[in-house]
Amino acid sequence: xxxxxxxxxxxxxxxxxxxxxxxxxxxxxxxxxxxxxxxxxxxxxxxxxxxxxxxxxxxxxxxxxxxxxxxxxxxxxxxxxxxxxxxxxxxxxxxxxxxxxxxxxxxxxxxxxxxxxxxxxxxxxxxxxxxxxxxxxxxxxxxxxxxxxxxxxxxxxxxxxxxxxxxxxxxxxxxxxxxxxxxxxxxxxxxxxxxxxxxxxxxxxxxxxxxxxxxxxxxxxxxxxxxxxxxxxxxxxxxxxxxxxxxxxxxxxxxxxxxxxxxxxxxxxxxxxxxxxxxxxxxxxxxxxxxxxxxxxxxxxxxxxxxxxxxxxxxxxxxxxxxxxxxxxxxxxxxxxxxxxxxxxxxxxxxx
Amino acid sequence: xxxxxxxxxxxxxxxxxxxxxxxxxxxxxxxxxxxxxxxxxxxxxxxxxxxxxxxxxxxxxxxxxxxxxxxxxxxxxxxxxxxxxxxxxxxxxxxxxxxxxxxxxxxxxxxxxxxxxxxxxxxxxxxxxxxxxxxxxxxxxxxxxxxxxxxxxxxxxxxxxxxxxxxxxxxxxxxxxxxxxxxxxxxxxxxxxxxxxxxxxxxxxxxxxxxxxxxxxxxxxxxxxxxxxxxxxxxxxxxxxxxxxxxxxxxxxxxxxx
Numbered sequence: 001x002x003x004x005x006x007x008x009x010x011x012x013x014x015x016x017x018x019x020x021x022x023x024x025x026x027x028x029x030x031x032x033x034x035x036x037x038x039x040x041x042x043x044x045x046x047x048x049x050x051x052x053x054x055x056x057x058x059x060x061x062x063x064x065x066x067x068x069x070x071x072x073x074x075x076x077x078x079x080x081x082x083x084x085x086x087x088x089x090x091x092x093x094x095x096x097x098x099x100x101x102x103x104x105x106x107x108x109x110x111x112x113x114x115x116x117x118x119x120x121x122x123x124x125x126x127x128x129x130x131x132x133x134x135x136x137x138x139x140x141x142x143x144x145x146x147x148x149x150x151x152x153x154x155x156x157x158x159x160x161x162x163x164x165x166x167x168x169x170x171x172x173x174x175x176x177x178x179x180x181x182x183x184x185x186x187x188x189x190x191x192x193x194x195x196x197x198x199x200x201x202x203x204x205x206x207x208x209x210x211x212x213x214x215x216x217x218x219x220x221x222x223x224x225x226x227x228x229x230x231x232x233x234x235x236x237x238x239x240x241x242x243x244x245x246x247x248x249x250x251x252x253x254x255x256x257x258x259x260x261x262x263x264x265x266x267x268x269x270x271x272x273x274x275x276x277x278x279x280x281x282x283x284x285x286x287x288x289x290x291x292x293x294x295x296x297x298x299x300x301x302x303x304x305x306x307x308x309x310x311x312x313x314x315x316x317x318x319x320x321x322x323x324x325x326x327x328x329x330x331x332x333x334x335x336x337x338x339x340x341x342x343x344x345x346x347x348x349x350x351x352x
Numbered sequence: 353x354x355x356x357x358x359x360x361x362x363x364x365x366x367x368x369x370x371x372x373x374x375x376x377x378x379x380x381x382x383x384x385x386x387x388x389x390x391x392x393x394x395x396x397x398x399x400x401x402x403x404x405x406x407x408x409x410x411x412x413x414x415x416x417x418x419x420x421x422x423x424x425x426x427x428x429x430x431x432x433x434x435x436x437x438x439x440x441x442x443x444x445x446x447x448x449x450x451x452x453x454x455x456x457x458x459x460x461x462x463x464x465x466x467x468x469x470x471x472x473x474x475x476x477x478x479x480x481x482x483x484x485x486x487x488x489x490x491x492x493x494x495x496x497x498x499x500x501x502x503x504x505x506x507x508x509x510x511x512x513x514x515x516x517x518x519x520x521x522x523x524x525x526x527x528x529x530x531x532x533x534x535x536x537x538x539x540x541x542x543x544x545x546x547x548x549x550x551x552x553x554x555x556x557x558x559x560x561x562x563x564x565x566x567x568x569x570x571x572x573x574x575x576x577x578x579x580x581x582x583x584x585x586x587x588x589x590x591x592x593x594x595x596x597x598x599x600x601x602x603x604x605x606x607x608x609x610x
Contacts, residue, residue, distance in 0.1 A: 048458040051607060073460040084455035086362075088369035100358040101459045145455070 001026045001153055001183040002047065007056035009042050016042045018207040019056070024200075026152075029179045031198030031215070032187035039207040040187040041081060044157050047185070048078045061152045074103055077151035077182070081158050083142025087131030091122060091141055094130055095148055102149035116144040120174065136167040143171070147178065154178060156186040160193060172197050228294050229255065230278055231263045234287035240264060242285055246277050261290055355461050359469020363443070364476045372442065373477060376435050380481050387427050388488045391419045415498035416578065420489060424506050425576035428485065429569065432514055433546055437538035439477055440521025441531040443470045444603075449529040457607065467599050471522055478514045482507065502578025509575020512588035513568065517542055519595025526602040542568070 002024040009017040017039040024030045034040050045051040047058050049065045049072060058065045063072035086094055092113060099109045117123040120140040125133055130141060139159065146154055159175065160168045175197055178184060188194060194201050195215040203211040203218070211218060232239065236254060239262060243252045248268050256263040268274045275292055282289045367373035395418045402413060447453040456466050486507060492498050521538040528534050548567035551560045564570055568591075571584040 045454075050454055050458050070460045070462070073458060076458065078454075078458045080451060080454045082451050084450070084452040086366065086452055087450070088366065093365070097358065097362050098455070098459075101355060101456070101461055103460055 001028075001061060002185065003057070003059040004043070004047065005057045007043065007046060007058060008054045009039075009046055009051065010054045016207055017046070020204065020207070020209050021056075022202050022209065022212060024153075024183055024185055026183055027180050028200060029175065029184040029186065029198045031194040031201040032185060032204065033189070033191065033194050033201055034187075034204040035189055038204045040189075040204060041157055042207075043204070044078075044155050044185070044187060045080075048076055048155050049073050050078075074149070075152045077146035077149065077154045079142045079146040079154075079156045079159060081161065083138050083145070085130045085138060085141055085145070088129065090127055090129055091117075091133075092126045094141065095144060098145045099148045104149050112148055112150075116148050119147070119177075120144040121170070136163050139163060139167070139171065140174075143174065147182070150181075152183060154182045154184045154186075156184065158187055158189070160188070160190070168193075228266045228268070228275060228278060228292065229263060230266055230282070230289075231261055231291035232282050232287045232289045233261045234282070234285070236262045238285075239282070239287065242281055243278060246274065246281050248272050248274055248277070263291075355465045356469045356472065359456075359461070359466055360472035360476065363470050363473025366442075367439075367473070367477050370442075372438060376438055376477070377481065377484065380431070380435060381484055383431050384428065384485045384488055387423050388419075388485075391423050395419050415492050415496050416502045419492065420498065420503060420506055421576045424510055425569075425572055428510070429513060429546070429572060432517060433539065433542040435481070436478070436514060436517040436521050436542065437535040439474050440518055440525050440538055441535035442525070443474060443522045444525040444599075445528055445531045445534045448606075449531075453606075463600050463603050464596075467522070467596055467603065471519060471596060474518050474522065475515060478518060479511070482511055482514070499578070505575050505578045505580050508580065509572050509584070509588075512575075512585070512592075513572055516568065516588045516591035516595070519592045519599070520545075521595075523595050523598040523602060526599055526606065 004023070005021050007017055007020045008015075020039070020043055022030075032040050032043070042051065046053045047060065047065065049069045052066060060072040061075040063075070065072045086097075089097070095113045095116065096109055099112055100106075104112055113126075114123075117126050120143050122137060122140050122144060125137055130138060133141065139162070143156070143159065146156070156175065160171050163171060172193070175184060175186065179199075186197065198215060201211070201213060201215055201218055202209055230243070236257060240252045240254065243249060243264065243266055250267045250269065252267075253265045254262065255265045266274065266278060273294070275294070279289060279292055395413065395415065398418065399413050444453070447456065457463075489503060493500075517538075520541060521534075524538045524541065525531075525534045527537065545566065545568045547569075549564040549570045552564045565587075571587045574581045574584055
């Protein structure tokens with residue numbers, strides 16, 4: 001339904017989005033995840049035809065957004081970050097205006113307004129002035145606006161930003177209800193949102209796609225091992241070598257060293273607690289064991305790992321967690337989607 | 353066309369949702385009333401004086417020359433320099449500030465449809481102002497008999513004059529998100545265009561002729577005399593087309609920016 005190929009967008013010398021490629025299938029909900037300033041909004045603005053791309057191609061429902069903008073735009077419903085509402089209009093009046101410019105036939109406008117008001121639960125405020133509505137209602141008016149012409153594709157930029165928890169849940173339900181008839185792309189920087197709403201996730205950081213997969217795959221891939229942090233007074237190289245030979249250890253990575261002590265991160269298969277074996281290995285070698293603890297990983301940690309890692313880091317020596325056997329998830333141009341990552345390998349690395 | 357009308361209708365409604373339309377209309381009605389009254393009073397006094405002197409064989413005084421012409425050419429064009437920026441300032445600046453420009457530019461509308469829609473909306477408000485002042489003028493037809501054609505020529509000229517200002521004001525409104533800045537810039541430009549033919553006072557030759565030709569006032573002269581000159585028509589229409597063209601270039605440039 002949406003094909004994005006090598007999309008690049010520059011603002012003057014600033015590179016906002018670089019070589020981003022992904023596909024969205026019909027009826028799917030795709031989450032667009034990234035920290036603030038990662039290029040989510042820019043990508044969405046290019047897809048909706050608001051900004052012209054510097055390079056690359058975007059096709060929506062088979063229409064190129066640059067070459068056939070009108071045909072493509074007819075099939076897109078778009079909710080920008082702040083709902084594009086005219087605050088001095090009444091809800092009904094506003095929706096009627098949007099319906100007209102989106103090309104809804106005159107006879108159907110009234111019934112469409114009724115339908116979307118019901119869907120978005122704004123029927124009771126339909127006669128109120130938009131400027132006097134609360135943020136949550138305004139957001140829903142924005143959503144109603146996006147679906148008024150029954151578009152094939154819905155692009156939602158942070159649809160739950162600034163809402164209270166109850167409204168967030170309602171909005172998520174609403175979006176889920178829209179999938180199937182509509183193809184939905186939504187952006188967010190909130191991780192739980194993705195796992196709760198989206199079927200597939202594109203993680204973007206600093207204008208590049210860093211991972212593509214289902215939320216489960218992403219979580220599993222990054223949490224598919226146990227991590228133990230071990231601190232001891234020992235020579236670093238020898239200790240790494242020793243621990244790597246302990247049965248069940250996947251790999252060891254130095255974390256920190258000071259005052260003659262060294263902290264290592266040891267990863268093992270899921271479900272195996274290696275602490276006793278590690279302790280024995282250290283003590284057998286006559287090193288002084290100072291600390292030993294397991295380290296869990298929250299969704300936030302994963303997100304941070306994906307988006308804050310040093311891009312120059314490569315897979316060398318004892319692989320750091322970000323690049324450990326991440327080849328399955330590597331994003332290679334437009335083929336990224338056809339290569340869903342396998343369950344229990346390491347985290348992805350960036351393209352190039 | 354349907355799209356243009358949809359945008360135009362929205363623009364016109366927005367004027368009446370905000371205080372702007374009422375402000376502009378009140379100021380306009382007040383000023384027009386005052387000027388109409390004072391020119392009328394002058395006319396009445398002069399005609400009494402003429403009657404007292406027994407006419408002396410002079411031709412009867414013309415309402416067109418003493419009331420209508422100085423009112424439009426002398427005063428109301430100046431009032432427009434002030435009021436038109438108030439009408440045009442929000443056209444793009446407001447949409448940019450509130451982010452609704454994103455709705456328009458991602459809708460299946462061409463840039464030209466949006467621009468023409470906005471222009472027509474503003475023009476419609478201006479037409480209401482024009483209708484208001486001709487309400488006053490129509491009183492002259494009730495109590496006197498001014499000639500009709502010069503009044504029509506005045507109306508046409510005034511409409512074109514305002515239309516040209518609206519097109520330029522719309523262009524300036526694309527520059528900024530701040531409506532005050534848009535209005536101030538528009539006013540400065542209008543004032544400059546208005547006084548441009550002053551150059552003929554201190555310089556002669558080709559250059560000053562060309563500069564004077566660009567002046568907005570110069571072309572209103574013959575309309576106000578009751579003459580519809582093709583060259584003046586062409587001048588105002590080309591300013592309108594230029595304004596719309598510049599707006600479309602400016603909107604195009606807007607899109608490259610976040």
